[in-house]
Every structure is written in C-alpha cells, then in structure tokens.
Amino acid sequence: MSTTLLEPGQEAGRNYLNADYSIRSWLLTTDHKRIAILYLVSITFLFVVGGASAGLMRLNLMTPQGALTSAETYNKLFTMHGLIMIFFFLIPSIPAVLGNFLVPMMIGARDVAFPRLNLLSWYLFIAGSLLAMVSALTGGVDTGWTFYTPYSTTYSNSYVVMMAVGVFIAGFSSILTGMNFIVTIHTMRAPGLTWFRLPLFLWSLYATSAIFILGTPVLAISILLLGLERIFGVGIFDPKLGGDPLLFQHLFWFYSHPAVYVMILPGMGVISEVIPCFARKRIFGYNFVAFSSVAIALIGFLVWGHHMFVSGQSVYAGMVFSFLSFLVAVPSAIKVFNWTATLYKGAITYHTPMLYAFGFLGLFTIGGLTGLFLATLAVDVHVHDTYFVIAHFHYIMVGGAMMAYLGAIHFWWPKISGRLYPDAWARLSAVVIFLGFNLTFFPQFILGYLGMPRRYHAYPPEFQVLHVMSTAGSSILGVGYLIPLVYLLWSLRYGRAAGPNPWGAKGLEWQTPSPPPTENFERTPVVTEEAYAYTGEEASVDA
Amino acid sequence: MVSSLPLFPERASTIGADVDHLYFFLLAVSAVFAALIFASVFYLAIRYRRRPANLRAEQVPGSLTLELTWSLVPLGLMMVMFFWGADLYFRLARPPDGAAEIYVVAKQWMWKLQHPEGPREINELHVPIGRPIRLIMASEDVIHSFYVPAFRTKQDVVPGRYTSVWFQATKAGRYRLFCSQYCGASHAQMTGWVHVMQPADYENWLSGGATGESMPAAGERLFQRLGCGTCHRPDGTGRGPSLEGVLGKPVLLQGGAKVLADEAYVRESVFNPDARIVAGYQAVMPTFQGQITEEGLLQIIAYLKSLQRGAQP
Numbered sequence: 001m002s003t004t005l006l007e008p009g010q011e012a013g014r015n016y017l018n019a020d021y022s023i024r025s026w027l028l029t030t031d032h033k034r035i036a037i038l039y040l041v042s043i044t045f046l047f048v049v050g051g052a053s054a055g056l057m058r059l060n061l062m063t064p065q066g067a068l069t070s071a072e073t074y075n076k077l078f079t080m081h082g083l084i085m086i087f088f089f090l091i092p093s094i095p096a097v098l099g100n101f102l103v104p105m106m107i108g109a110r111d112v113a114f115p116r117l118n119l120l121s122w123y124l125f126i127a128g129s130l131l132a133m134v135s136a137l138t139g140g141v142d143t144g145w146t147f148y149t150p151y152s153t154t155y156s157n158s159y160v161v162m163m164a165v166g167v168f169i170a171g172f173s174s175i176l177t178g179m180n181f182i183v184t185i186h187t188m189r190a191p192g193l194t195w196f197r198l199p200l201f202l203w204s205l206y207a208t209s210a211i212f213i214l215g216t217p218v219l220a221i222s223i224l225l226l227g228l229e230r231i232f233g234v235g236i237f238d239p240k241l242g243g244d245p246l247l248f249q250h251l252f253w254f255y256s257h258p259a260v261y262v263m264i265l266p267g268m269g270v271i272s273e274v275i276p277c278f279a280r281k282r283i284f285g286y287n288f289v290a291f292s293s294v295a296i297a298l299i300g301f302l303v304w305g306h307h308m309f310v311s312g313q314s315v316y317a318g319m320v321f322s323f324l325s326f327l328v329a330v331p332s333a334i335k336v337f338n339w340t341a342t343l344y345k346g347a348i349t350y351h352t353p354m355l356y357a358f359g360f361l362g363l364f365t366i367g368g369l370t371g372l373f374l375a376t377l378a379v380d381v382h383v384h385d386t387y388f389v390i391a392h393f394h395y396i397m398v399g400g401a402m403m404a405y406l407g408a409i410h411f412w413w414p415k416i417s418g419r420l421y422p423d424a425w426a427r428l429s430a431v432v433i434f435l436g437f438n439l440t441f442f443p444q445f446i447l448g449y450l451g452m453p454r455r456y457h458a459y460p461p462e463f464q465v466l467h468v469m470s471t472a473g474s475s476i477l478g479v480g481y482l483i484p485l486v487y488l489l490w491s492l493r494y495g496r497a498a499g500p501n502p503w504g505a506k507g508l509e510w511q512t513p514s515p516p517p518t519e520n521f522e523r524t525p526v527v528t529e530e531a532y533a534y535t536g537e538e539a540s541v542d543a
Numbered sequence: 544m545v546s547s548l549p550l551f552p553e554r555a556s557t558i559g560a561d562v563d564h565l566y567f568f569l570l571a572v573s574a575v576f577a578a579l580i581f582a583s584v585f586y587l588a589i590r591y592r593r594r595p596a597n598l599r600a601e602q603v604p605g606s607l608t609l610e611l612t613w614s615l616v617p618l619g620l621m622m623v624m625f626f627w628g629a630d631l632y633f634r635l636a637r638p639p640d641g642a643a644e645i646y647v648v649a650k651q652w653m654w655k656l657q658h659p660e661g662p663r664e665i666n667e668l669h670v671p672i673g674r675p676i677r678l679i680m681a682s683e684d685v686i687h688s689f690y691v692p693a694f695r696t697k698q699d700v701v702p703g704r705y706t707s708v709w710f711q712a713t714k715a716g717r718y719r720l721f722c723s724q725y726c727g728a729s730h731a732q733m734t735g736w737v738h739v740m741q742p743a744d745y746e747n748w749l750s751g752g753a754t755g756e757s758m759p760a761a762g763e764r765l766f767q768r769l770g771c772g773t774c775h776r777p778d779g780t781g782r783g784p785s786l787e788g789v790l791g792k793p794v795l796l797q798g799g800a801k802v803l804a805d806e807a808y809v810r811e812s813v814f815n816p817d818a819r820i821v822a823g824y825q826a827v828m829p830t831f832q833g834q835i836t837e838e839g840l841l842q843i844i845a846y847l848k849s850l851q852r853g854a855q856p
Contacts, residue, residue, distance in 0.1 A: 151685040239703020280600035311699045312706045315636045319629050326621040337613040343587035345601040369573035376624050377632035382695040385723040450552045451692025453723040456731035465548050536600035
C-alpha cells in the first residue's frame with residue numbers, strides 16, 4: 001500500500017513544495033501536505049477577518065455609549081466574529097492544517113486513505129466560507145453565532161439563510177475529514193505501530209474525528225430545520241407557528257457543545273507532543289492521557305443542557321446536565337496533571353513551542369477551573385450570558401486551542417517549510433500574546449460576576465474601567481499575532497535550513513527530510529518502540 | 544465616578560448571600576488548584592531545565608496511585624460543588640408559599656410589568672423589602688431574559704410559555720435590570736431599574752399610582768367580553784367546567800390523568816383547548832389564539848386566582 005521507494009533516478013532535494021510550481025498543481029493536488037498548506041492559507045485569512053471584527057468590537061466598547069458603531073453594526077460584528085472564528089477557523093485549525101499534514105506522516109503512510117475526498121473537503125470548506133463572506137459583506141447577520149430561534153427564523157432582517165448554508169456546507173468538510181482520519185489511522189499504520197504506540201496527537205485527532213462524524217450531521221439537521229421555518233414558514237421552533245424555541249437550543253447545543261471539544265482536543269494532542277520533546281521525557285501516564293481523550297469525546301455528547309440552566313428546561317434536567325458536566329472535567333484534569341508530571345526529572349529547554357505549551361497549561365487551567373463555576377447550577381444562574389462566560393470560553397479556545405495551534409505551527413514549521421524561524425522573535429511574540437491575552441480576558445471574569453451581560457453594544461458607566469483594560473489588552477494581543485505572521489513569512493526565504501529533525505524529536509515525521517518528499521518516506525518505516533521513546537541522551541536541540 | 548474599579552457586585556436579595564458563599568468556595572478551591580499547578584510547573588521547569596549539571600533526563604515510570612489521586616480528589620471536590628449548587632438551584636426554582644405575584648410581559652425592547660393591584664410600569668419595577676415576590680413572565684416575540692445582578696437571579700422569558708422567577712429583596716435602593724438573552728438590534732437598551740422600598744413606602748406608592756383598575760377586575764371584564772362565562776358557568780352547569788377555585792389545584796382529565804391547573808395549563812387551554820380536556824367535558828372550545836394579548840391572558844389568570852381566594856374584585 002505505502003511501500004514507497006524513491007525511483008533510482010530521482011534527484012535529491014525534490015520535495016512536496018518544489019515538485020511542481022504551477023497553480024494547477026496546487027488547486028488539483030491530492031497530496032495531504034499540500035492540502036494542509038491550502039487550509040493554512042485559507043484559515044489564516046479568515047482568522048484575520050474574524051480578528052478584525054473582534055478588534056472593532058473592543059474599540060466600540062471603549063466608552064459606555066458605544067464609541068464606534070451603531071447597535072446594528074455591533075451585533076453583526078459579534079455574530080461574524082463568532083461564526084468565523086468557530087466554524088471557519090478553530091474547528092478546522094489543528095485538524096485540517098496539522099492533522100492533514102501529520103496524520104499520514106506520523107503513521108508512516110504515503111497519504112490519507114481517501115486523497116481525493118480530502119481535496120473535496122477543502123473545496124467544500126472554501127465554498128462554505130465564501131458564502132459566509134458574501135453574506136457578511138452584502139449585509140451581514142445579526143443573530144449571534146448561536147442562531148437562537150425564533151429571533152433567527154422570524155424576526156431577524158439579515159442574511160441568515162446564506163450564512164447558515166455556508167456553515168452547513170463547511171460542516172460536510174468536517175465530516176469528510178473526520179472519516180478520512182479514522183480510516184487512515186485504522187488501516188494505514190506502519191508495521192509495528194500498534195494503537196498504544198501511536199503518538200497522543202493521533203489519539204486526540206481520532207476522538208475529534210469521531211465527534212465530527214457523529215455531531216456534525218445534527219448541526220446540519222438543525223440548520224435545515226431553521227431554513228425550513230425561515231423560508232417556508234414551517235412551524236418547528238416559533239411558538240406562533242406551533243413550534244418550540246427550546247427544541248432549537250437542544251439541537252444546536254447537541255452539536256455545538258461537542259464542537260467545543262473538537263476545538264480543544266487537538267490542542268491537547270499538540271501539548272502531548274511538545275512537552276515530551278522539550279523535556280526529553282516519555283509522557284507520564286500515556287494510557288491515561290490517551291483514554292481521557294476518548295472519555296472527553298464520549299461524555300462531551302451528554303452535557304449540552306448546561307447551556308440551558310436558565311432557559312426554562314426542567315430543573316431535574318438541569319441537575320443531570322450539571323452532574324455530567326462535572327464528570328467531563330475529570331479527564332481534562334487528568335491531562336493537566338500528567339503533563340505537569342512529565343516535566344519531573346526532565347532536561348527542559350525553553351524553545352518557542354515549549355513556551356506555548358507552558359502558556360497553554362496556565363490558561364487552560366484557568367479556563368477549566370472557571371468552567372466549574374458554570375457547571376455549578378446556582379452560580380451559573382447568575383453568570384450565564386454575562387462576560388464571565390465570554391472570559392471562560394476564550395480561556396479555553398484562545399488560551400487553550402489557539403496557543404496550542406501556534407505552538408504546533410512553531411513546532412512543525414521546520415518540517416512543513418524546511419526552514420527555521422528566528423527563535424528570539426518567536427519567544428518574544430509568545431510572551432506578548434500571553435500577556436495581551438490575560439489583560440484582554442481576565443477583567444472580563446470580574447465584569448461577568450458584576451453582571452455585565454454579553455452582546456451589549458452599550459453598557460452602564462460603572463463597567464467602563466474594566467472594558468478599557470480589556471480593549472487595551474486586545475491591542476497588545478493583536479500585535480502579538482502579527483509578529484509571527486511576519487517572521488514566518490520571512491523565514492520561508494531567509495530562514496536557515498532546518499534539517500530533518502531540528503528539535504531532536506521522536507516520531508516518524510522527523511525521520512524524513514524537511515520538507516518531506518511527496519511520498520513522505522523513502523521506504524515504509526518499521527516501528528519498534530513506543531511513542532516518545534526519549535532516552536534522555538538525545539543531542540541538544542539544534543535550532 | 545468612572546475611575547473607580549468595581550470588583551464585586553451589590554447584593555440585595557436573600558438568596559444573594561448563598562450564591563456568593565458558593566462562589567467564594569469555588570474561588571477558593573480554584574485558587575488552591577491553580578496555585579498548585581502553576582507552582583509545580585514553575586518549580587519543575589526551573590529545577591529540571593537543561594544545563595551542564597542536568598544534561599540528561601531521567602525516565603520515570605507511571606504511577607497508578609498518582610493517577611487515581613488526581614482523578615478522585617478533584618472528583619470528590621466537584622461533587623461538593625454539584626450538590627451545593629443543585630440544592631441552591633432547587634431553592635431558586637421554588638418560590639416560598641404566599642409570594643406576592645407580579646406579571647411581566649417582555650417584548651422587543653421593553654419590559655412591561657403589572658401589579659395585581661393595578662399599577663403598570665415600563666422598565667421599572669417597584670417591590671417591597673422582606674416579602675417574597677414571584678414574577679410570572681411571558682414574551683410577545685423572541686426570547687428575553689430577566690436579570691437583576693444584585694439579586695443573583697436570572698430567568699429566560701420564552702415566547703409560547705410562562706416562566707417564573709422569585710426573589711426577596713433585603714436592601715432598599717435602586718438596582719439594574721438587564722435583558723441578558725440577545726433579542727435584536729436594541730438588546731442593550733432593554734434595561735431598567737428595580738426599586739426596592741420599605742413596605743410602608745411601597746404601600747404608599749401602590750395606592751398613589753393606582754389610577755387604573757386592578758388586574759382581576761380587568762381580567763373579569765375581558766372574561767365577560769370574550770364570552771368565557773357562557774360555558775364556564777360558576778355553578779358548573781355550562782358546557783365547560785367551572786373555573787372557580789380551580790387555579791393551583793389538581794384536575795382530573797379525560798383518560799384519568801391528573802394535571803395541576805397552573806398558569807401554564809390555563810394558557811394551554813386557551814390557545815390549544817383540545818390538548819388536555821377535563822374529565823366529563825367535550826372538545827367544544829375554540830382556540831383563542833390571536834384574540835387575546837399576553838397581557839390580557841395574564842389579567843384573566845389574575846381574575847381566576849382572585850376567584851379562588853374568594854376575594855371578589
């Protein structure tokens with residue numbers, strides 16, 4: 001299947017990037033590595049759009065009466081920020097960019113199981129994001145990313161259907177990617193690569209793929225029903241038509257809560273790769289870290305009702321969902337403790353990916369602990385739909401998932417591009433991002449407990465100081481995000497050649513040249529040892 | 544005034560202190576765990592940094608004891624949080640007997656409130672200290688949410704059904720009321736004030752502001768105008784059951800099931816009469832969908848309640 005030998009005549013230095021320079025060779029590629037690059041470029045653009053809308057929101061909140069935009073514009077900005085960042089950036093980020101690049105490389109395969117389906121995923125993603133962008137540019141959507149009914153079906157005068165169709169189409173891209181990863185990991189592992197020798201990144205991507213396949217169809221169904229009611233007036237959610245608005249919330253969160261784990265699980269996988277490498281240690285408690293990913297994916301499907309504690313659902317339902325939400329916190333705690341324990345007796349270096357991993361540990365811990373406040377019924381009643389919730393999920397999704405994504409980009413950039421980036425700049429930007437992030441979002445916890453509701457374009461004057469702090473932080477965060485964009489592009493041309501394994505890391509992807517040849521491996525590798533088989537005596541990091 | 548940095552919200556309800564105590568417990572547990580994790584990461588990262596004296600990592604085997612410890616200890620603490628939070632949540636959901644009722648109708652983008660004694664308010668709510676107040680809430684359009692941070696309580700107001708929330712104010716003053724469920728363009732303007740008054744002041748305010756008729760009186764007029772009394776005769780001889788003294792009591796349905804005749808049941812019976820029919824009666828009632836406003840229906844409910852208490856309006 002993937003016994004790939006280089007042809008005798010093939011010249012050295014041939015790799016997946018320089019194999020063919022034509023536009024056509026990129027747009028019609030079935031090489032998983034090139035598809036990863038296509039995703040990288042697309043989601044970077046979408047991140048800039050989503051980030052710019054957040055920047056405008058924060059500027060507007062400088063003054064209590066709303067400094068910049070009208071209420072309508074503000075409502076469209078937060079809707080666009082949420083939709084783009086969740087559906088068109090975070091959900092595809094680590095799976096579609098790094099997952100695509102690494103799944104075959106980490107298991108010693110030549111490509112994913114269904115390379116053409118993989119390309120179709122990207123085209124679906126692009127079609128979905130184009131519709132979303134057109135909807136945003138021609139008038140925007142003002143429903144919030146949650147599309148709550150009956151506002152979205154009956155009352156909103158914005159381009160709801162076009163945006164919803166965009167999300168619907170992008171959802172199929174997730175389903176295909178998930179299916180591809182599951183089949184690839186099942187059937188294409190190199191000889192000797194047993195399940196318990198798999199890198200933990202793959203365990204987490206496997207769990208993520210399961211959520212893609214089981215959860216995304218429910219999102220598609222919810223959107224379909226939403227469209228039926230909005231276009232044809234079929235009464236499903238609007239009580240005036242005989243529907244039930246809470247039904248939508250149940251359907252929506254049945255997908256969208258597991259989607260939170262879609263965003264964080266791959267990040268956890270990245271951290272499980274980075275910490276052992278820079279501590280030169282086998283990961284502590286491999287089995288516990290692996291199975292906690294599976295546990296999160298499973299229990300994550302049963303906690304959706306914790307978004308509805310004040311919605312009018314039964315108090316007994318609330319109780320069950322609260323209990324299950326506490327249960328799902330345990331596997332996350334297990335991971336944090338095992339990562340920390342991995343540092344024990346290590347030989348630790350502080351290269352950029354490791355700094356991001358440290359940042360992840362701190363921010364994810366705060367995000368996780370504040371999640372307990374929201375799982376606690378009576379406290380959630382007070383802080384639900386306030387800035388406390390905003391702060392909490394940004395600690396998970398930006399402090400957690402985004403830090404992990406940047407950590408992953410910095411960790412595998414030498415493999416992807418074949419070049420080293422300037423480490424000093426990279427460390428500086430990691431620190432700037434960490435500080436800017438905390439200044440942006442920590443004040444929002446305080447705002448939330450004070451009672452500041454979310455999605456307010458104007459607010460009472462007593463909240464201003466904390467809002468100004470948050471806005472100041474967001475400008476620092478914005479600068480922090482720009483620096484890597486500059487030096488990573490710079491490194492493509494001027495960076496030092498990386499060599500196959502600049503970090504002295506374990507894992508099959510490091511046993512092949514950087515950038516890898518189109519076939520990934522000259523011959524199919526044979527695995528004889530566990531993942532992270534660091535002996536502690538590896539040469540120092542060479543970057 | 545803008546330069547002050549607020550850290551903790553005002554508190555003006557009986558349940559507020561309980562919520563805050565639970566919050567402090569959560570803060571304390573979180574602070575201990577965060578400190579533990581941060582200190583360990585910092586200590587280990589510095590102690591085991593790669594340097595000439597520590598060039599070589601030493602592999603350590605896993606430990607089942609450790610894994611169980613750091614799974615079960617957090618789980619135990621979380622169960623404390625769960626039961627404490629659930630207990631308080633149940634208390635938040637159950638108004639004490641004898642709570643005074645005030646009726647709320649939310650719409651884009653205002654709060655309309657009516658006291659049974661008659662006074663109507665918009666975006667302002669006057670309540671007395673020391674008396675449990677139960678709000679019965681309906682929405683005319685989309686989902687809204689009634690949120691008074693100083694009371695630490697919040698409840699979505701969902702179209703097509705009644706939701707309710709209760710509180711007992713403890714401190715006279717003026718507290719912010721927010722709509723906390725996004726409801727469209729002017730969501731941020733759907734705010735108001737709750738005025739908590741001394742009982743005597745409240746009585747003065749009630750009598751001073753009561754220019755209109757009481758809710759039961761308005762409800763009775765509506766009851767007559769819509770012809771409800773033609774069938775729902777007080778003596779039970781009509782085509783529909785007598786409604787006197789029915790509210791809050793269990794009723795026997797066709798098929799033998801029982802239902803508590805609460806506000807939700809009255810609402811359902813008005814808009815969808817065939818859904819649950821009282822035993823011994825036929826499905827002859829037409830729907831009143833579109834013929835009665837949310838406020839009108841609440842007035843009728845207030846009227847039916849007044850019948851039950853035997854206090855004719």
